[in-house]
Amino acid sequence: MHRRQLLNWLLASSVFTLPLGISAAQIQHARLWRTGNTLRLVLDLSGPVQYKTFSLTAPDRLIIDVSGASLKGDFSELVLANTGLRSIRSGHYGQGDTRIVLDLDEPVQLSSFLLPPQGGQGHRLVLDLAKSAVAKLGVAAATPSNTHPKRDIIVVIDPGHGGKDPGATSAKGHREKDVVLSIAQLLAKRLKREKGFDARLVRNDDFFVPLRKRVEVAHKHNADLFISVHADAAPRLTASGASVYALSEGGATSATARYMAQRENGVDLLGATRLLNLKDKDPMLAGVILDMSMNATIAASLQLGNTILGSLSGITSLHQKRVEQAGFAVLKSPDIPSILVETGFMSNPRDSERLITARHQQAVAEGLFNGLIAYFQKNPPASSHMAWVNEQKNSTFVTSGLS
Ligand SMILES: [Zn+2]
Structure with a gap:
């Protein structure tokens, strides 16, 4: 097999079709709504998870890695019009971890937290996205306009x-x-x-x-x-x-x-x-x-x-x-x-x-x-x-x- 073909095959088979049964938790639903200037995305989970987030620029993206959790379904039912989100993509990797990518219209300031079961609701991962003046690679931070870098x-x-x-x-x-x-x-x-x-x-x-x-x-x-x-x-x-x-x-x-x-x-x-x-x-x-x-x-x-x-x-x-x-x-x-x-x-x-x-x-x-x-x-x-x-x-x- 040609080396490139082999690599493509490796990518396709190992990354996308590893058995997911190892996952401890499942991302069961996603909900999205706006309150004031903040867009809230809530992931409803079947159990506790660990997660990491980081952002990328040009184009602006926010990436959420949820470890030990598989995704049930996808995000196609969420209505993204006027949310500042262009699309939401997701994929599996490793031993049943999930990566979620939010394609953004512009940089956002993210605050995120996990909520334990409470009031009839289960484990949740909450992501609050606020409009941000400046969001740098990996660190989202608002900058007052008088200190805006205004770079070329x-x-x-x-x-x-x-x-x-x-x-x-x-x-x-x-x-x-x-x-x-x-x-x-x-x-x-x-x-x-x-x-x-x-x-x-x-x-x-x-x-x-x-x-x-x-x-x-x-x-x-x-x-x-x-x-x-x-x-x-x-x-x-x-x-x-x-x-x-x-x-x-x-x-x-x-x-x-x-x-x-x-x-x-x-x-x-x-x-x-x-x-x-x-x-x-x-x-x-x-x-x-x-x-x-x-x-x-x-x-x-x-x-x-x-x-x-x-x-x-x-x-x-x-x-x-x-x-x-x-x-x-x-x-x-x-x-x-x-x-x-x-x-x-x-x-x-x-x-x-x-x-x-x-x-x-x-x-x-x-x-x-x-x-x-x-x-x-x-x-x-x-x-x-x-x-x-x-x-x-x-x-x-x-x-x-x-x-
Ligand atoms: Zn030429």
């Missing part, structure tokens, strides 16, 4: 190819590597002018950068987002227009498998140990956590990609009307939303004639910029200047609503 959102821009690798070449000899460098530089310049944003280029000149190195740059700069800029080529010369790619689930799965394989050799997948202290954890569990994080990151990347497609649609024709998914190596960051934009076709005479003009390059950079801004307005990373701006808007709204 860091966008890492990756101009495709470079140096010995020209990328696609037009019939007239224009090269993708030059076109995408110009667009990337214009985008970086535009982002740097915008308050609350900063940009870094993977390459700022004509040199070759290996794929893996490109992802490393994003991690080194703690990027909130990674965008790789390309221009297509196709044997069919009539193919034209822009497309946007996010990592495919299959790509994520194989990245997980690769991580698993590399872990055996003592090599760390980029960002994985930064994301979580995976070294302490069981390798199978680490794989599952990574997979969940990857899937959430893919969801964020798809959302970003859709926004970018929308903003590009007025500037260029679209080759694909929706975000495509593929297993590109540069998109394989477990914790940074990443997209690859094909700005047009070098192989299409009309596309390439436009792509080499400063005017069109500026328009494409502007389109990408507008898409990024629109995405971050909806999904501001915790502690960013844009999150602060949104909080100001919200607090104004609350005040006027009360008066």
Whole structure:
């Protein structure tokens, strides 16, 4: 059996289908309601349990690990509209432990506690989620607005190819590597002018950068987002227009498998140990956590990609009307939303004639910029200047609503 297949098989069989009879307790019901500014999730348990919680950002998630308890059913019956919860996922791991992941619209401040049987009710795990100004990895804490960090959102821009690798070449000899460098530089310049944003280029000149190195740059700069800029080529010369790619689930799965394989050799997948202290954890569990994080990151990347497609649609024709998914190596960051934009076709005479003009390059950079801004307005990373701006808007709204 191929090693990757073996790893996938191991993941599927050992992690998800271990016998659950060992569990001492069962999570029997879940209830969800809002009181004031607090959202309360109560898990009704058949017996006492131990649990741990932690949070992850970009996108914001809250993870609850309940040990020694299996889950009866799922959370599909809970109504999540207007709760600030996008979804609730769950999975089994280890010897009948349960992981619950809450996908959040924004960071929350969590207080949680166990309640013993009382007043006709059994054991319960109570999770109170309050809106929080700032919630950092693992530690949820509200920060007064005058001490808001208001940090810049860091966008890492990756101009495709470079140096010995020209990328696609037009019939007239224009090269993708030059076109995408110009667009990337214009985008970086535009982002740097915008308050609350900063940009870094993977390459700022004509040199070759290996794929893996490109992802490393994003991690080194703690990027909130990674965008790789390309221009297509196709044997069919009539193919034209822009497309946007996010990592495919299959790509994520194989990245997980690769991580698993590399872990055996003592090599760390980029960002994985930064994301979580995976070294302490069981390798199978680490794989599952990574997979969940990857899937959430893919969801964020798809959302970003859709926004970018929308903003590009007025500037260029679209080759694909929706975000495509593929297993590109540069998109394989477990914790940074990443997209690859094909700005047009070098192989299409009309596309390439436009792509080499400063005017069109500026328009494409502007389109990408507008898409990024629109995405971050909806999904501001915790502690960013844009999150602060949104909080100001919200607090104004609350005040006027009360008066
Ligand atoms: Zn390319």
